Amino acid sequence: MQKKFLLAPGPTPVPEKALLAMAEPMFHHRTPQFEAIFKEAADGLKWLFQTEKDVLILAASGTGGMEASVANFFSPGDKVVVVNGGKFGERWTKICQTYGLKVTEIMVEWGKAVEPKAVADALKADPEIRGVFVQASETSTTACHPVKELAEIVKRHYNTILIVDGITAVGVYDIPMDKWGIDILVTGSQKALMLPPGLAFVGVSDKAWKFNETAKSPRFYFDLKRERKNPPRLFH
Ligand SMILES: Cc1ncc(COP(=O)(O)O)c(C=O)c1O
Incomplete structure (x- = not known):
């Protein structure tokens, strides 16, 4: 057998230990055996995200x-602000617009990181801005946006949360979610975690859960409140 070695930002190579575990027979997810594994994974994610809050598995x-x-x-x-410095910043805009949000884009030259002042100015100019969306690592250009500084800025606005796409950053860079005050942090299984694609992980702050209480966008499969109450919904 020829062993192929992936050198992409993701999918990354899956270690043999994980490949062998996946070759084991399926067992039911409503069993103490699975619950123990799920709990271990959920606790491990809190460690990885450096948060006391739940990290949800989708x-x-x-x-x-x-x-x-x-x-x-x-x-x-x-109203929300999207930092758009590449393909994945553009994706935030597309998703937000799909849900009917009013997006103000901060366009960043490809390959460059956003100036924190640009975000501070945008929030000052319009106190109705409810969210700031950014990539920790904009994979399409390799630029890292200054998440720590952005969190400092957003923290001062009680009406605004910071949503960070950490898909190629969590597990690569040190991103202490609670210490920095990130409200939502997202990553995926096939990048630094060295797993197959197909799992997304979302850390949520208390401030963001408050936003959840009044958020009216439609959701069913991705209803995080229900997931939090009764995990694991990933098999419902
Ligand atoms: C920064 C960033 N955001 C989002 C995505 C999309 O993730 P997925 O392909 O798991 O849906 C990627 C994938 O490479 C990414 O690098």
């Missing part, structure tokens, strides 16, 4: 985690 690629981050915390007509 059966979706990373984009599903991005969509869940829009659908669960906003309502049609909400």
Whole structure:
């Protein structure tokens, strides 16, 4: 057998230990055996995200985690800011617009990181901005946006949350979710976690859960409140 070695930002190679575990027979998910594994994974994710809060596990690629981050915390007509410095910033805009949000884009030259002042100015100019969307690592250009500084800025606005796509950043860079004050942090299984694609992970702050209480965007499969109450919905 020829062993292929992936050198992409994702999917990354899956270690043999994980490949062998996947070759084992299926067992039912409503069993103590699965619950123990699920709990271990959920606890491990809290460690990885450096958060005391729940990190939810969704059966979706990373984009599903991005969509869940829009659908669960906003309502049609909400104003948001998207940092668009590449293909994945553009994806935030597309998802937000799909859900009827009013997007102001901060366009960043490809390959460059956003100036925190641009975000601070946008929030100052319009106190009705409810969310700031950004990539920790914009894979399409390799630029890293200054998430720590952005969190400092957004924290000062009680009416605004910071949503970070950490799909190629979590597990690569140090991104302490609670310490920095990130409200929503998303990653996917096939990048730094070295797993097959198909799982998205979403960390949610208390401030973001407050937004969830009034958010009217439609959601069913990606209803994070229900998932939080009764995990694992990933098999429902
Ligand atoms: C920064 C970033 N965001 C989003 C995605 C989309 O993730 P997925 O392909 O798992 O849906 C990727 C994939 O490469 C990415 O690098």
